[in-house]
Amino acid sequence: MDLPMMLAGRGLGRIIALRLMRLGLLLLAAAAAAFALMKLSPVDPVDAYLGPAIARLGPEQKALIAAAWGLDQPVLTQFTRWLTRILSGDAGWSTAYGAPVRTVLAERILPSLLLTLPAWLLSGVLGFGLGIAAGIREGSLPDRIIRIYAYVTASAPTFWVALLALTLFSVNLGWTPLCCSGPIGALPQEVTWVQRLHHLILPLAVLSLLGIAQIALHTRAKVAELMKADHVLFALAQGARPGDIARRSIARNAALPALTIFFASIGEILGGAVLAEQVFAYPGLGRATVEAAMKGDVPLLLAITLLATLVVSTGNMLADILYRIVDPRMRGPAPVLREASEG
Amino acid sequence: MSSIETAPRPRRRPAALPAHLLSPALGLLLLAALGIAAALIGDSAMRTDFQARFQPPALAHPFGTDQLGRDMLARTLAGLGVSMQVGFAAATISTIVAILLALAAGLHRATDAAVSFVIDLFLGLPHLVLLVLLSFAFGGGTQAVILAVALTHWPRLSRVLRAELMQVQASDYVRSSYALGRSRGFVLLRHVLPHLLPQAVVGFILLFPHAILHEAGLTFLGFGLEPSRPAIGILLADAMKTLAAGRWWLALFPGLCLLGLVLAFDGIGNAVRRALDPRSAAP
Numbered sequence: 267m268d269l270p271m272m273l274a275g276r277g278l279g280r281i282i283a284l285r286l287m288r289l290g291l292l293l294l295a296a297a298a299a300a301f302a303l304m305k306l307s308p309v310d311p312v313d314a315y316l317g318p319a320i321a322r323l324g325p326e327q328k329a330l331i332a333a334a335w336g337l338d339q340p341v342l343t344q345f346t347r348w349l350t351r352i353l354s355g356d357a358g359w360s361t362a363y364g365a366p367v368r369t370v371l372a373e374r375i376l377p378s379l380l381l382t383l384p385a386w387l388l389s390g391v392l393g394f395g396l397g398i399a400a401g402i403r404e405g406s407l408p409d410r411i412i413r414i415y416a417y418v419t420a421s422a423p424t425f426w427v428a429l430l431a432l433t434l435f436s437v438n439l440g441w442t443p444l445c446c447s448g449p450i451g452a453l454p455q456e457v458t459w460v461q462r463l464h465h466l467i468l469p470l471a472v473l474s475l476l477g478i479a480q481i482a483l484h485t486r487a488k489v490a491e492l493m494k495a496d497h498v499l500f501a502l503a504q505g506a507r508p509g510d511i512a513r514r515s516i517a518r519n520a521a522l523p524a525l526t527i528f529f530a531s532i533g534e535i536l537g538g539a540v541l542a543e544q545v546f547a548y549p550g551l552g553r554a555t556v557e558a559a560m561k562g563d564v565p566l567l568l569a570i571t572l573l574a575t576l577v578v579s580t581g582n583m584l585a586d587i588l589y590r591i592v593d594p595r596m597r598g599p600a601p602v603l604r605e606a607s608e609g
Numbered sequence: 610m611s612s613i614e615t616a617p618r619p620r621r622r623p624a625a626l627p628a629h630l631l632s633p634a635l636g637l638l639l640l641a642a643l644g645i646a647a648a649l650i651g652d653s654a655m656r657t658d659f660q661a662r663f664q665p666p667a668l669a670h671p672f673g674t675d676q677l678g679r680d681m682l683a684r685t686l687a688g689l690g691v692s693m694q695v696g697f698a699a700a701t702i703s704t705i706v707a708i709l710l711a712l713a714a715g716l717h718r719a720t721d722a723a724v725s726f727v728i729d730l731f732l733g734l735p736h737l738v739l740l741v742l743l744s745f746a747f748g749g750g751t752q753a754v755i756l757a758v759a760l761t762h763w764p765r766l767s768r769v770l771r772a773e774l775m776q777v778q779a780s781d782y783v784r785s786s787y788a789l790g791r792s793r794g795f796v797l798l799r800h801v802l803p804h805l806l807p808q809a810v811v812g813f814i815l816l817f818p819h820a821i822l823h824e825a826g827l828t829f830l831g832f833g834l835e836p837s838r839p840a841i842g843i844l845l846a847d848a849m850k851t852l853a854a855g856r857w858w859l860a861l862f863p864g865l866c867l868l869g870l871v872l873a874f875d876g877i878g879n880a881v882r883r884a885l886d887p888r889s890a891a892p
Contacts, residue, residue: 288726288729291726292726292729292730292733295726295730296730296733296734299730300742303742303743303745303746304745304746306746306747307745307746307747307748308748309745309748309749417872417875418868418872420875421818421822421868421871421872421875422864422868422871423822423825423826423829423845423864423867423868424826425825425826425829425845426845426860426863426864426867426868427864429845429848429849429852429860429864430857430860430861430864432852433852433857433860437852437853438857444853530732533732533734533735533736534735534736536735536737536738537735537736537737537738537826540735540737540738540741540830541737541826541829541830544829544830545849555738555741556741556830556831559741559742559744559745559832560831560832562745567741567742567745570738571734571738571742574734574735574738575733575734578732578733578734578735579729579733579734582729582732582733
């Protein structure tokens with residue numbers, strides 16, 4: 267079946283339109299909530315911007331800065347002004363980095379993508395594969411090992427595992443570099459892809475290997491349940507080997523819940539990346555988030571929040587829509603059926 | 610199977626402990642040991658000894674010592690105590706919020722839509738970023754971290770409870786209660802709420818590990834808890850500062866204990882779930 271044909275179905279098209287509208291609403295609500303939180307904060311943005319220089323400035327000058335930033339306006343005016351600006355692509359000035367927010371984000375988005383995208387894909391594929399391997403022979407040795415692995419990694423703090431990996435592989439063995447996304451002192455454009463990969467491999471491994479727990483456990487449960495189904499018993503009776511069954515029947519059925527978890531796991535990967543970037547001193551968006559919050563850089567923090575909400579909410583939305591595409595039963599009454607029942 | 614029944618059954622070896630009770634039993638044991646240890650150590654988590662800086666693990670200091678010569682075992686135990694407090698606050702507040710939201714969802718279609726929207730809103734952001742935002746909004750410090758962690762752990766449990774509520778509300782006895790003229794409020798409190806409580810209890814226990822890990826992560830990033838208070842996140846952040854010197858014990862033991870604590874709560878929570886809901890008894 268091809269995608270356009272499925273999209274033509276009335277039920278699905280409507281659902282996608284509704285989901286998109288909901289996504290827009292969610293983003294707006296998230297923007298409003300984040301803005302309100304920033305206003306709630308007792309950290310004064312002018313003080314945070316000035317830092318130690320505050321001693322040399324009087325209240326008049328501080329008021330001038332506040333006025334220049336529009337902080338003397340009513341909160342609602344500030345919010346609409348900020349919103350219209352960010353919608354037109356101007357996210358403001360990052361006080362922590364002394365550069366436009368857009369530049370700060372643009373510099374960090376590639377390293378962040380290089381880390382999180384492969385980690386997300388790897389954790390999904392590995393988790394799915396291990397889940398099937400474990401579920402197909404419930405109670406066997408591989409099943410036990412995979413299950414224990416999943417339970418332990420689901421409970422292990424990301425940054426702790428990252429610290430241990432760094433101690434072992436970088437400090438003791440010296441296989442991987444200690445920090446950053448390239449050799450210290452090298453300009454970003456001078457860093458070769460081999461060096462980049464060398465710096466990426468440890469954070470990527472930590473994130474991927476920790477991210478597989480959820481998807482593996484859920485896939486395993488689903489597969490174990492499927493193995494008890496009548497059609498599997500029938501196939502076994504016909505002499506099919508477990509491998510065949512896994513490939514032809516189990517994998518497809520188990521793909522449903524796995525896909526949902528896969529798309530819903532983006533938030534966790536991003537959260538893990540914030541911690542991993544901190545440990546590996548990796549210059550991505552996660553470090554910028556921490557930096558922005560530490561230094562009271564409200565424009566940058568707001569922009570990152572919106573970006574993260576966009577990515578994660580889109581992932582949640584895709585999970586929901588994909589579920590309906592993969593499983594026709596979830597799409598409400600099919601047009602054919604409806605016609606049949608009407609006629 | 611009846612033909613087998615006649616044969617004498619092989620007598621089962623008197624098992625010391627059924628396998629499914631092993632992890633919760635270990636968990637409870639660990640928690641008890643933690644409580645006793647925390648009561649015994651007193652202030653030794655803060656006692657400095659500059660003669661004994663950066664001691665590797667030995668009999669006197671099983672977990673080694675840190676940059677001020679403080680005993681890492683005592684600091685780890687104190688840190689786990691902080692974790693437990695934050696976990697308890699977060700689990701309590703989040704469970705109450707989740708129950709209230711689920712009940713609100715049961716009131717009316719409009720409130721249900723609103724509750725679903727709020728849940729989606731909270732799940733539409735990486736949890737850690739939300740925590741960073743909140744601890745910034747509350748001005749940083751211990752209180753801010755505890756508040757942030759406590760106020761953000763209800764969405765998943767709310768979703769579970771809401772699904773449970775929808776199922777209960779579709780049942781015959783709830784419908785007959787409506788047919789008898791009972792009000793929505795009466796039905797929700799008398800017929801629906803009792804059915805939500807088992808899930809809420811399980812959710813309460815399983816929230817501990819989440820909250821504990823998030824508190825540690827947030828503290829590790831440098832938000833909140835002041836350096837004088839030995840939280841696990843602070844111990845690990847300290848360990849990172851001297852990482853290049855290869856002092857592995859500074860990071861290994863506190864994290865290992867945190868992992869143990871999280872696994873303990875996981876084990877207990879899953880055991881309670883199996884006891885309360887045999888349908889989910891799959892291992």
